[in-house]
Structures are given as C-alpha cells and as structure tokens.
Amino acid sequence: MARDQIDTQSIDSRDDLVAWLEAGCKAPSKFRIGTEHEKFPFTLDGHNPVPYAGENGIRALLEGMQALNEWEPILEGETIIGLADTIGGGAISLEPGGQFELSGAPLASIHETCAEVNSHLEQVRAVATPFGFGFLGLGMSPKWTLAETPVMPKGRYRIMSNYMPKVGSYGLDMMYRTCTVQVNLDFASEADMVKKLRVGLALQPIATALFANSPFTEGKPNGFLSFRSEIWRDTDNNRAGMLPFAFEEGMGFERYVDYALDVPMYFIKRGERYIDVAGSSFRDLLAHKHSAVPGEGATVSDWANHLSTIFPEVRLKRFLEMRGADGGPWANLCALPALWTGLLYDTTSLDAAWELVKDWSTAQRQALRDDVPRLALKAEIAGRSVLEVARDVVDIARQGLKRRDVRDSQGRDETRFLGPLDDILAAGQTPAEALLALYEGAWNRSVEPVFDQFAY
Template structure:
C-alpha cells in the first residue's frame, strides 16, 4: 500500500466523489501497468521475523534502501515508514507485520515491469544480505505465529488491528501474515471500467488457483492451497468479497460510490495524526457532521484514503486493482501483470474473456471463490475443472499479449512471461501443491528449507 493521500481540496457532494473516480478514464494509448508485490523479510540465521527497530531491523533496511536508491523517505512523525520515487512514481511501503512492498511505477509494458521487479529485488538483496536478512515470496508466512510477528509503527495499522477482531475471525492474520502480488490497470470509459471489473471479478478465483502459494501455517500444512485467499472469506465481509452488485443493471461509477459510502470508515487523517473513527460513516463526513471533526467537510484525500480501506477481489480507484493472487516466486511476479494485461488490454481478448464468464451466476461465481482456496485446479464450474478454465484463460491472455506485440530489445514479445503459468497447467499442479510435495518428500516434514530454496 503506497502512502496515504494528502489532497485537502474539499468535497462538496456525492457528485464530486463520482467525478473523482471518472477522472481515471484515459485513452488507450495512455494505459499503464502498475505492479505491486509484498514479501516477508526473515533472518538468515534462524528464519525468524524481523522487528522494526535494531541495527538489523526494518528501519535499517529502509535507510539502506534510501541510501542506495536515493528515493525520498516517507515519514510518519519522526519514523521512516517507506520510500517514494517522486520521479518515476514507484514507492516502497510496509505492511502491518513488516511485509516489504514495492508499489511499482505506472509502466508501458511487462518488459519494463519485470525490469523494475528485477532491479528492486537485486537492490533489496544488496542491502539485506549484510544485515543478515532474506526475503520470501509466499501467500502466508509459513512459520510464525501472530504473537511472534512484529508490529510496524504505522497509525492506520493500530486502528485496523483494534477493529478487525470485531468484524471477522481472520483480520489479524490478513494484516500480519499474508502477502500478495497485484496489478493495477486503466480503463477508457465507464463502460470499459464495468466490462473489465466484471471480467476481473469473475476470473479472480482462476487467478487465485494459478498463483495459490500459501499451504503452510506455523510450520505445518494448513489444509488449504491458498490460505491467504481463505483468510479473506472472513476478514471483514462489509468491505471484501465478489461484489455481486457489479453484475447488475446500472453498474457504474455512481453504484460503486454508493457501495463505498456504505463501507464503514477506519480513520480520518489530519496532518500526521490518524483519528480512530472505525465503524463510522463516510456519509457523515461528507455532510460535515462527523463527530471526530465537527463542522469539517470531507476532502479528496479523505475519499482516496477511504477507498484504500475497501478490499474486494477487484478494487476500483482511478484504476482497477486485481487482488486475488498469492505472492510467489520471482517469475510469478511478472506473470500476474502479464496475465491480466493480456486479458484486459486487448479488446478481442477482453471480449473473449467476457464471453467465457458472462453467463455465470452470482452463486456460481461465489461457489468458485469459496472452493478454490481448498481445491485449486480441482474446483469445478458446470462440469469443467478450474484447470480447464484456467487453460482457456491463459490462452486468451497469450493471444492478447501477442496482438499487443510489445517487444523487448531482443525482439521478444510479452507472451514469455506466461510460461511459468503454462508450466503449472501442464503439470496440473498449483505452486502450493509443488511446495507440499517437497514438504512431504525431500523436506522431511519441515518448512525450514523454503527459506533457502524459495527465497528471492
């Protein structure tokens, strides 16, 4: 999650909220790809979680990255909580349990995205190794309990930590023990947004299966292939899920605004201070009658920050965020944006993807969402396995990337970034099942080798 917004322009009405979203529309030649990925830092000696403070802590890591990259520090009071590339638009931020996130810059091609990922991971390794730290890309921390997991010094996370146990059983697990990779993509118009949102929501469980990579909790198999995805089924259902209303007649920016207005707030930010307003209504702030800031009207930053606390499987801001995938190996970090770019940024592929999902009912979409965390490729819809559906989806994405025809300096197009997904499909196994095979075989029932064999 990148830094919170600081635009103090007042919002006068609900129409302003709609207009703010609508301002995200851009012509296709201005479409960009923004990739975000989280990873777990761990100590090379002992494979323990990494605290914020101390000579070998997260603060030292951020300060080392700042010196290496020359990015600007993001501060909360006197505390460094991230870094920002004010030129390129990327950022490094901290998730609640110390998960280290790169929010990538808006880029033109997957070639650029993968170069960005490569540069970032190489820089992180350059700074982390002398500190005795490594990084792991899994959907859930495989070893540590919640009690062992450190807490990062960010005001919004304190508020969320207090609120989460009131609204679901897995909110703290989500915050402190999961990692994801997501891609942010643009839309040209309201109709284009709706088509992409619907395709994204319907196919998010397919992406979850392709990237399922969280089979361990506290050193043992947890019974799931994507426990990260399962966690979201009972984190806070007022702000998460498959948004069935998105498929109803009349879906558009206004309908999403009404949905967001009904999602309870977490906080209001004034300066560096986070005011805990968890459970309260943004409608009160919009009307200038919120008890935490009497007489104050909502600002653009209040709205942008509120939208960042809504967690459906696809999230609408001034772009669309695909949120269904576990963090994974180096190649998977480039595969996720390649998959969705191939599906959504080529009109023929977008139409083909919509043709695939348009007749699915809300119950079928939800059934798929519920089954995939446990069953992965074995889940079924209308007699077809997710493995078969995923093969169709990846093929559509491949055709879209081929038609985009964005070449690198060696003349290669973007389809090569799908090879890791096609390998999973040919094996018929999710990444999680490959991990479980190793756990039950050469790892002799231990998760410790994951920190060596699967570290970045």
C-alpha cells in the same frame, strides 16, 4: 496497502466522489501497468521475523535502500515507514507485519514492469544480505505465530488492528501474515471500466488457483492451497468479496460510490494524526456531521484513503486493482501482470474473456470463490474444472499479448512472461501443491527448507 493520500481539496457531494473516480478514464494509448508485490523479511540465521528497530532491522533496511536509490523517505512523525520515487512514481512501503512492498511505477509494458521488479529485488538483496536477512515470496507466513510477528509503527495499522477482530476471524492474520502480488490497470470509459471489473471479478478465483502458494501456517500444512485467499473470506465481509452488484444493470461509477459510502470508515487523517473512527460512516463526514471532526467536511485525501481501506477481489480507484493472487517466486511476479494485461488490454481478448464468464450466475461465481482456496485447479464452475477454464484464460491472455506485440530489445514479445503459468497448467499442479510434495518428501515434514530454496 496504499500510501495515504495528501490532497486537502474539499469534496462537497456524492457527485464529486463520482467525478473523482471518473477522472481515471484515459485514452488506451495512455494505459499503464502498475505491479505491486509483498514479501516476508526473515533472518538468515534461524529464519525468524525481522523487527522494525535495531541496527539490523527494517528501519536500517529502508535507510540503506534510500542511500542506494536516493528515493524520498516517507515519514510518520520522525519515523521512516517507506520510500517514494518522486520522479518515476514507484514506492516502497511496509505492511503491518513488516512485509516489504514494492508499489511499482505505472509503466508501458510487462518488459518494463519486470525489469523494475528485477532491479528492486537485486537492490533489496544487496542491502539486506549484510544485515543478515533475506526475503521470501509466499502467500502466507509459513512459520511464525501472530505473537511472534513484529508490528510496524504506522498509525493506520493500530486502528485496523483494534477493529479487525470485531468484524471477522482472520483480520489480524490478513494484516500480519499474508503477502500478495497484484497489478493495477487502466480503463478508457465507464463502460470499459464495468466490463473489465466484471471480467476481473469473475476470473479472480482462476488467478487465485493458478498462483495458490500459501499451504503452511505455523510450521504445518493448513489444509488449504491458498490460505491467504481463505483468510479474505472471513476478514471483514462489509469491505471484501466478489461484488455481485457489479454484474447488475446500471453498474457504473455511481453504483460503486454508493457501495463505498456504505463501507464503514477506519480513520480520518488530519496532518500527521490518525483519528480512530472505525465503524463510522463516510456519509456523515460528507455532510459535515462527523462527530470526530465537528463542522469539517470531506477532502480528496479522505476519499482516496477510504477507498484504500476497501478490499474486494477487484478494487476500483482511478484504476482497477487485481487482488486475488498469492505472493510467489520471482518469475510469478511478472506472470501476474502478463496474465491480466493480455486479458484486459486487448479488446478481442476482453470480449473473449467476457464470453467465457458472462453466463456464470452470482451463485456460481461465489461457489467458485469459496471452493478455490482449498481445491484450486480442482474446483469446478459450470461443469468444468478450474484447470480447464484456466487453460482457456491463459490462452486468451497469450493471444492478447501477441496482438499487443510489444517487443523488448531482443525482439521478444510479452508472451514469454506467461511461462510459469504454462508450467503450472502442464503439470496440473499449483505452487502450493509443489511445496506440499517437498514437505512430505525431501523436506522431511519441515518448512525450514522453504527459506533456503524459495528465498529471492
């Protein structure tokens, strides 16, 4: 989840909200790639969750990381809750259950974003190993109950934890027991944003299937290949989902603003203080009529923070966030941005991707979204299996990366980062299915070996 914004400039009208989003438009030469990934810390001895406090806890890890990379601490009161690279633009933050997130800097190529991931994971391992813990990349915590999972000391998470059970069955599981990898990508204009948003939404279940990697809950198979994706189907449907309105005529920044204004707020932040306003309307704040802050209007911070509490499959801010993939192995953290960059940052590929999905109906897209958590590559849409569609999608992405022709120091283009997806397609098997085969075979129906064999 995003860091809270700090910008006290007032916002006085719906037009200001629209203008704030529209200010994200940039020339294609300025397009950047921002990769984010989350991972579960666990004790090397016993494979238990890692608490925040204590000499071998998350706080000590953050302090160790700060000493190593000299990033600025992000504080809530006196409590360190993250780190910020004030020069490069990256950040390290904590998810509610201690999931450790790298929010990568906006970078020019997959080569750079993958080097950033590699450097981060090497740093994390160097600091964490002496403390006696490691990190696991899966979409769902494979072993711990909610009660066993620690709670990070962040004000916004207390408010969300109180509200979530009122609006869905799985909100607390989403917060405390899931991990994702996502990529943030730019748009050149309103029309470019709309096209990328539509392609991203339609193909998000294809990415979910390719990266499906959350088959275990509390030590046993949970009946899904991406249980993380299933969790989002019943977390809070007022703020999640496939955004069918995005495919309607007239879609643009204004239409998304109207959608966001109808999503209930979680909190208003004033200074260091989080004010619980869960369920209330941003429209009231905009109109200086919110009872929690009498007479006050909205600020840029309020709007940016509100947008960060909306969780559709593709999220619009001043860029687009591709949100459908489970956390996974090291190589998959580079494959995800490669997939979407190849699809969306080359106009020929973007056109080809739109041709692939443009005739899918709202009902078909939703049925695909509903089926993929359980069936993954075996789900179907418009008479074709997801495996078939995914082969087309990865090929379109590959051609886009070839045309981008961004080379590393060894002369290699970005297509090499699609390798893990080629392996999945060749086998016709998701990462989750590979884990389940190990569980039923070599692991003797235990999830414990996942902590040894799939740790970073």
